Amino acid sequence: MDEFKRKDFPYSRILSSMCTTPHPLAVKAHVKFITSNLGDPALFRGAKELEDRVIEMLGSFMHNPKARGYVTSGGTEANIQALRAFRNLKKLANPNVVVPESAHFSFDKAGDILGIEIRKARLDEDYRVDLSDVERLIDEKTVGIVGIAGTTSLGQIDPIEDLSKLALEKDVFLHVDSAFGGFVIPFLYPKLKFDFRLEGVCSITIDPHKMGMATIPAGCILFRDERFLKALAVKTPYLITEEQFSLTGTRPATGVASTYAVLKYLGFEWLKKVVKRCMDVTLYLVEEMERLGFERVIDPVMNVACFKTERATEIRDELYRRGWAVSVIENPRALRFVVMPHVTFRVIDEFISTLKDVLRNI
Amino acid sequence: MDEFKRKDFPYSRILSSMCTTPHPLAVKAHVKFITSNLGDPALFRGAKELEDRVIEMLGSFMHNPKARGYVTSGGTEANIQALRAFRNLKKLANPNVVVPESAHFSFDKAGDILGIEIRKARLDEDYRVDLSDVERLIDEKTVGIVGIAGTTSLGQIDPIEDLSKLALEKDVFLHVDSAFGGFVIPFLYPKLKFDFRLEGVCSITIDPHKMGMATIPAGCILFRDERFLKALAVKTPYLITEEQFSLTGTRPATGVASTYAVLKYLGFEWLKKVVKRCMDVTLYLVEEMERLGFERVIDPVMNVACFKTERATEIRDELYRRGWAVSVIENPRALRFVVMPHVTFRVIDEFISTLKDVLRNI
Numbered sequence: 001m002d003e004f005k006r007k008d009f010p011y012s013r014i015l016s017s018m019c020t021t022p023h024p025l026a027v028k029a030h031v032k033f034i035t036s037n038l039g040d041p042a043l044f045r046g047a048k049e050l051e052d053r054v055i056e057m058l059g060s061f062m063h064n065p066k067a068r069g070y071v072t073s074g075g076t077e078a079n080i081q082a083l084r085a086f087r088n089l090k091k092l093a094n095p096n097v098v099v100p101e102s103a104h105f106s107f108d109k110a111g112d113i114l115g116i117e118i119r120k121a122r123l124d125e126d127y128r129v130d131l132s133d134v135e136r137l138i139d140e141k142t143v144g145i146v147g148i149a150g151t152t153s154l155g156q157i158d159p160i161e162d163l164s165k166l167a168l169e170k171d172v173f174l175h176v177d178s179a180f181g182g183f184v185i186p187f188l189y190p191k192l193k194f195d196f197r198l199e200g201v202c203s204i205t206i207d208p209h210k211m212g213m214a215t216i217p218a219g220c221i222l223f224r225d226e227r228f229l230k231a232l233a234v235k236t237p238y239l240i241t242e243e244q245f246s247l248t249g250t251r252p253a254t255g256v257a258s259t260y261a262v263l264k265y266l267g268f269e270w271l272k273k274v275v276k277r278c279m280d281v282t283l284y285l286v287e288e289m290e291r292l293g294f295e296r297v298i299d300p301v302m303n304v305a306c307f308k309t310e311r312a313t314e315i316r317d318e319l320y321r322r323g324w325a326v327s328v329i330e331n332p333r334a335l336r337f338v339v340m341p342h343v344t345f346r347v348i349d350e351f352i353s354t355l356k357d358v359l360r361n362i
Numbered sequence: 363m364d365e366f367k368r369k370d371f372p373y374s375r376i377l378s379s380m381c382t383t384p385h386p387l388a389v390k391a392h393v394k395f396i397t398s399n400l401g402d403p404a405l406f407r408g409a410k411e412l413e414d415r416v417i418e419m420l421g422s423f424m425h426n427p428k429a430r431g432y433v434t435s436g437g438t439e440a441n442i443q444a445l446r447a448f449r450n451l452k453k454l455a456n457p458n459v460v461v462p463e464s465a466h467f468s469f470d471k472a473g474d475i476l477g478i479e480i481r482k483a484r485l486d487e488d489y490r491v492d493l494s495d496v497e498r499l500i501d502e503k504t505v506g507i508v509g510i511a512g513t514t515s516l517g518q519i520d521p522i523e524d525l526s527k528l529a530l531e532k533d534v535f536l537h538v539d540s541a542f543g544g545f546v547i548p549f550l551y552p553k554l555k556f557d558f559r560l561e562g563v564c565s566i567t568i569d570p571h572k573m574g575m576a577t578i579p580a581g582c583i584l585f586r587d588e589r590f591l592k593a594l595a596v597k598t599p600y601l602i603t604e605e606q607f608s609l610t611g612t613r614p615a616t617g618v619a620s621t622y623a624v625l626k627y628l629g630f631e632w633l634k635k636v637v638k639r640c641m642d643v644t645l646y647l648v649e650e651m652e653r654l655g656f657e658r659v660i661d662p663v664m665n666v667a668c669f670k671t672e673r674a675t676e677i678r679d680e681l682y683r684r685g686w687a688v689s690v691i692e693n694p695r696a697l698r699f700v701v702m703p704h705v706t707f708r709v710i711d712e713f714i715s716t717l718k719d720v721l722r723n724i
Contacts, residue, residue: 001391001619007408008398016600019399019612027396029363034389034577036370037381039436043687046369073435073579074401076611084475106611109596113446113609115477152600209612215396216614217435217579234471238378238514238689238698240682247475247609249438249468250381250571252578254616257363320602325405327600336600 009325011342015351016327018152018180018207020340022215022258029261030215036253038071042240047253050260054208057263058220061186062204064196068229069222070246071208071256075179076106077247078205078221081232082175083110085203085223086144088231089173098137099146100129100158101331104177107146116143127151127298129158135166144173144202149194150181153329153336154297155304157181161193164200173202179219182206184302187272188279196224203228208259211275211303213266213341218255274341278303281348282339288352292359297332303339308332311362318358324351371687373704377713378689380514380542380572382702384620391623392577398615400433404602409615412622416570419625420582423548424566426558430591431584432608433570433618437541438468439609440567440583443594444537445472447565447585448506450593451535460499461508462491462520463693466539469508478505489513489660491520497528506535506564511556512543515691515698516659517666519543523555526562535564541581544568546664549634550641558586565590570621573637573665575628575703580617636703640665643710644701650714654721659694665701670694673724680720686713 011021022030033047041048051071059067072078087095096117099107103120111118119142121133134145145167147158160176167174176194178185183206185192195204204222208214223229233243262271282303286296294307309315312328312335319326327336337343373383384392395409403410413433421429434440449457458479461469465482473480481504483495496507507529509520522538529536538556540547545568547554557566566584570576585591595605624633644665648658656669671677674690674697681688689698699705 001394001412001623004408004412005394007411009405009407011397014405017399017402017405019397021397027393030396031389031393032363032367034392035373035381035383037379037578040379040381042682043376043379044370046366049369050363050366073610074612076609080475080609088474104611105596105598105606109606109609109611112450112596113442113475207612216399216612216616217610219612234467234474236467238691240678240687240689244467244471247438247442247471248435248579249466250436250569250578250581254578261363316602320404325602327602329600
């Protein structure tokens with residue numbers, strides 16, 4: 001198996017992923033719960049209790065200690081479940097949801113799966129969703145709108161406060177996808193409201209296996225109240241518990257345990273330090289890239305940075321051949337970096353040195 | 363964390379789950395791939411290669427080495443994806459799928475999620491789906507039918523060969539849910555065709571984390587050919603690979619690695635021995651239960667056994683209070699046991715002794 005493992009990129013060469021090396025404590029907790037099945041919570045009561053505590057901690061972190069939800073397989077399941085709850089509660093024929101053009105592709109997937117039309121709202125010049133375009137796209141078939149707090153491409157934050165007002169005014173639900181930003185924004189911009197402090201926000205995606213330093217799989221969906229969770233219920237005849245809300249059936253407790261370990265034993269203050277370090281490295285990367293003549297797409301809002309270049313794909317492919325992973329975005333054409341905790345100053349130095357050589361040779 | 367772990371039932375007291383303690387080799391492989399993300403296969407090439415090999419091995423095991431598919435979060439995702447592929451290929455308004463009454467509740471969940479009407483066909487006196495009722499329920503909106511090879515309640519096997527003929531005749535797709543039975547039937551009844559040997563079978567659910575002795579999460583969906591997988595494709599703009607077929611985005615490689623370890627280093631012959639041992643214990647359980655006056659619902663087809671009793675819930679609840687997990691089915695009212703590899707002769711002896719005491723006291 002080691003032979004296969006060596007073919008995986010090591011994280012120290014990955015500048016394009018929102019996952020990272022989990023903390024050793026998270027790994028230890030993961031292994032301890034490796035056999036537990038949260039699909040059968042009456043049998044795995046300890047694991048279930050851990051999940052309840054994780055939901056309470058994350059609900060409080062999102063300013064709603066009474067939030068209901070569960071630890072998902074990741075952000076995609078969380079986004080699907082939010083839209084499913086909206087659809088099931090509104091009960092409209094041919095429903096649609098309005099998302100920003102910058103929304104993660106999981107919304108396209110959710111649309112296909114759920115039979116919901118996904119309408120894409122334009123972005124403004126700062127790559128935040130254009131509120132007037134969201135308003136234009138809402139009609140009597142709209143069950144919800146989506147705001148992104150930390151876009152996949154740029155780490156930009158949509159005007160969630162305005163979206164919240166609009167959602168209340170139009171009587172549609174609002175889902176906030178902060179799969180990545182949920183563990184970043186509260187540390188960098190504690191006064192920025194993107195969560196349950198805003199009355200219109202009905203659900204939030206926040207993934208411990210991204211900036212929460214937990215092991216895969218650990219996403220999370222939080223709902224403002226029970227009503228949304230109930231809209232997902234399916235009867236479970238042969239189990240002791242009577243209903244199931246999760247998209248999956250059998251469900252690992254590993255991500256729950258690793259998340260609990262991080263939140264309880266390392267804590268939010270430690271995560272704040274991790275995020276601040278990531279921001280320092282991000283700014284260092286921006287400096288180094290600009291020294292090479294690249295232009296930033298936006299001032300980094302979080303630990304994601306993009307640099308315009310028409311040769312983005314060419315550069316990415318040559319870096320890939322040399323064992324480095326960066327990614328490419330199309331609008332605008334740019335190289336994209338996610339500066340996760342495994343991306344240290346030293347990794348940036350090594351990367352920049354390789355990049356210089358690549359630029360000389362392509 | 364140990365305090366929480368102690369609140370989980372140990373597997374040696376669980377007679378109601380289709381999960382079990384994975385083999386130590388599976389755990390070792392799991393841990394080795396704990397950081398890999400199959401949602402980004404261009405970066406985790408070793409993990410992806412392992413998955414390709416697992417799919418090839420399981421495809422061959424199901425008599426179609428060219429089967430396409432992937433390792434899912436479990437049987438629920440596999441069942442959802444099969445129905446989604448059928449729906450997307452048939453492109454009918456208000457689609458329906460006909461499933462046996464004995465189908466797992468994941469089909470109700472899939473129906474809600476996908477907007478597919480789930481029609482339930484009656485069972486015959488042996489709790490196998492009634493073919494004429496399936497035929498009666500098929501109409502011009504039917505995109506597929508489902509057969510169960512190893513029902514959740516009784517471990518019964520539907521007449522898949524007949525369903526296959528019917529599917530071809532009616533021009534609908536056929537999905538076989540052998541989440542549990544896929545790793546049992548080929549060992550006990552090697553001549554019984556329930557897989558790709560039958561021309562009508564388009565997709566199969568077979569879960570390594572059930573009788574495959576792998577770690578959670580490891581389900582598997584296999585499709586007869588590429589066409590079904592393509593019907594699930596979503597574009598992935600910022601990744602190096604261009605499309606994604608899985609329901610989830612970020613996706614652990616742990617279940618893939620543990621499945622590979624089991625299939626490659628322990629092998630199908632070893633699994634066959636495990637299954638035969640489970641059957642021996644099952645027959646021993648039946649003997650012991652009948653000695654206590656319980657009547658079997660059917661002769662056990664696989665390592666699942668049910669015993670009629672009007673006091674099923676009462677008995678289950680008292681056993682639960684004493685730290686033993688069994689489950690209850692409603693049609694007919696019975697106690698249900700799944701005799702997984704962790705359920706040894708000794709476990710049965712201890713259980714029967716507790717059960718005797720329960721019966722004296724309730």
